[in-house]
Amino acid sequence: MNFLDLSRMADTPRQVNQTAEDDFCTRLHAVGAEWWELPPSFEDRKHLGSEQFRCDTLEACFEPKIQFPYLIAWSEVEQVACYIAITQADSRDQAGLNLYHNAMDMDERCAAIMSPGGHWCRCKAGCPDLKDLAWRTRDRGPDGCHDPPLYIVDPEDPADPEQEL
Template sequence: MTDKPENPSTSQDEEKGASGAASPLPSLPLSPASSASPASPESPSPRENWSFPKLIALITSILILLLFGNYARKTHQHATHPKLGHNCTLPTRRYDIYTGYASCTPSSGGTWISPLGPLELQHLSINRFSSTERSQNREGENHFCQQLRQFGGSWYGPGALNQLWTGDTCNELSALVPEVAFRREVGFPADGGVWVLTESKRGFPEGMAMVRNALTMEERCSALETLGAVWCESVQQCPALWDLGREPHRLVPRGFRKGISAMWSW
């Protein structure tokens, strides 16, 4: 029995199949969609795109807050420390509710200014809750000045107007130096007379809060008596009120008179 010869083509195919199973598969090229494209260094992120505008907005907000704060501070200072007047002059009202000063202009010249409390305002028949305009009647204004001077205060001559301006700034009243000043506390008891407590070279005695805390004129007089005030039968006969017998410009110390001699005849 003869063997059947092998088919050469069949053996070749088997060899090809065997060799094909053993050989690795060829790598296929990736499509552009599936390939990982490298990140471009030139393209900024969204956070980087918004960083500069946000920085500008932040700086602008800070500048606005600083400008507004400066304006509010100046407005507060103007309200707390008012200037002498809208036109930078000495007080022109009998009483100004915004400054707490009472003032008058005697016919002899100048301006008399006194800081008054509620009991003093009440004694002078001045409204404590609103400003009061000055009297246009010369006799009435002189009479009010004489009453106002009983409570002490300061007198500013016509030359004080030159002290108001420093460059382009209007000074406050506390920056001016008066030519005449008297510091005293006065009380008028109901049964007549007057209590006068004058400041000494060492100042007022301790316990002056008693005078400020008085709710009535009688309490004020009692406090003044406790602190060592002088009692007089009348204002006209009171040595402690000697200055009321002279016009303010006559009370100016000799050192000041040289500066105002051209405005006053002696």
């Protein structure tokens, strides 16, 4: 919810600013959102007669037009993506899936993803499974699949506060 900039406590009104709406859609794309045809077409359900319109939820009667096959999160601590195939997560650890869906932040989601055997992904080029996601500012570029240099702060040297290891 924080990643999408949505309130957990109240309805978030739709953005009237097109730039803000586009940014929201990009964040949705970054987490592998499903794309639905709305309004749904009931043509394929005509054989059900009066029951064709009886759906408790959209998911009960229709499939998304585009469904991303992975659970994904963007770790704030690691500054990378973590992901697992939904089928793999579903078959291994239902409790982990519950943790994923109830996580308060992306790092908790990564912990739930890594528990049943998820993967870390440092850049788009290194993870062809995630090539269709919007990487926003997380992609380290064509040569960015290596680990970035590690910096430490040297409190003894105020002239050179960062020292590369």
